[in-house]
Amino acid sequence: MTPSSAPFERFSHLYIERRVLELPQTKRIMARLTGAQVIIIEHYKDLFNRRGQNYDLQERSKKLILAHKEAPYMYEGSFYSDGFGFEHFFYTAGMLGCVYDCDYCYLQGLYNSANIVLFVNTEDFFDALLPYLGRPTLVAISYDTDTLALESLALQSRAWIEFARTQAQLHLEIRTKSANIRAIDDLEPLDRVVLAWTLSPQSVIERYEHDTPSLAARLRAIVRALELGWRVRVCIDPVLDVEGCDALYGALIDELFLHVSPEALYSLTLGTFRMSAQHLRRLKSLRRSDLPFYPYEVREGMALYPLETEQRILSSLHEHAARYLEPQRIRLWQQP
Amino acid sequence: MIYLIAALPAETRPFIDLLKATLSDVLPFGLYTHDTALIAVTGSGHDNALIATSALLGHRPPQANDVLVNVGIAAAPQAYAIGTLMIAHKLTCKGQHDYYPDMLLRHAWEECSLESVLEPQCTPLSHPCDMEAHAVFKTASRFMGVHQMLFAKVVSDHFEPQRVSKEEATVMIGAHAQALLEYADNLERFITPKALFSAEEQAAIAQLKRGFTKTQSHKLDDALHRYRLRGGGALPKLCFEPLHVTHKKERGARFDAIIRAL
Known part of the structure; x- marks a missing residue:
């Protein structure tokens, strides 16, 4: 036998908490991953939070962990993200980790592991939210992850959309880079659900957004979602200060509106790279990309582009976007 | 370096022979050394x-x-044929935490959950089940990452330990020794962090940093990493020129020049 020098493929190993072993969601996923080695564990933290893990190596062979989430199920909207004016703005963590591997992602600084934890007790998240649903409430369900990217396996976006259908005050944002609109194309669109695609120029995707769909594939998914009647937001966020940044991202806006009618788009969000200084330090220690080594400014614990650079980028892109959209449909992320 | 750890001399014999490792007396237990491996009994x-x-x-x-x-022999249920090599993806021991070595590199052997027991089962x-793996992981995880460990056990019996002779143990492990060493070599290559800077570059950088302030050194580090990770080739010549400054203005000018060049 000649030993291999290649890593295992993604999800070659399926770790399952004993207490979720008999849940239908678990059984369905096990049936989908028939080739995986199944390993029973007591608690996902025994695996996910272990000492001595190597994020970079695990990225090359991600494992899936099926687990039961305990409270809290909802978190107050973060300082780093836009609550779109909702008084109640929460995000959930139905998954920890992401199938994609973006060099600018704070998850590398947040977790010890590049593996993915998928919580299979989605109903408990819904129950936790019910007390808040007397008033308009926004929940970002794809905040610490990309739920649509794993939708074929997890069915989490679908479950949330169906839940939102029964709750008149519940608004959802499903942020994604996935082209997998097919996974939900049989669902009746809902006005209170916004599908939000993150777009980047193709050269940035190739360099910094590993394992993600191409720009063309994302644009096709956006066009399809609009045809189906979904509300679509486009997020050009984070904008990276790469060489020729203004022209590159300007061309991206042109490319977007070459495929998408401005009237059809719900909104456009623009934001430059930002990250907590603490997470940035961890990203630097991984030495995986040049991005963390940019000479950022740290303002109130947040690493950002120097104010002048940030303003130059945002005003240039805002001006460019304003050729297509009225100002109230363009949102800028800027440090409050 | 590969650390090969086994309980019995019979279990290490195939590796000692393959590598022509030599006995060392630096530790109070059997230790055999080779350029690429340390074999401990x-x-x-x-x-x-x-x-x-x-x-x-x-x-x-x-x-x-x-x-x-x-590496070593282990007892296993009838479903595992005698002589089968198993890689453990979970290590248990009654009343203690479970451990999970990372399973990163493809292999074609069986995988199993391995329980370490206190006496022959x-x-x-x-x-x-075996008698050592859990303890080895527990100790080694204080020294190394979970991706650096491999637990390889050969099925010696179906819970009839008295039927396994030393000679049989050596033969059973010997059948897999070469492949295991190759796999460990591959794992070593797989986990080796890529060196961003050559030894010569590192020496030049260290020399430079001695002349700069702490803040300048941090900024220089960032600029160098950014340069190299963006695919930058050879470092600018300025990085290799000795730094002899008598005034902080001079130092600042040199620092700025290097940052600009990067």
């Missing part, structure tokens, strides 16, 4: 494994690209 059972692994890794602390292979269990 711990003695059987939890305590011996704990003590010997700790002594070995303390004696020669592992580097980021080193690999530990705990005569009562059949539903899964394979």
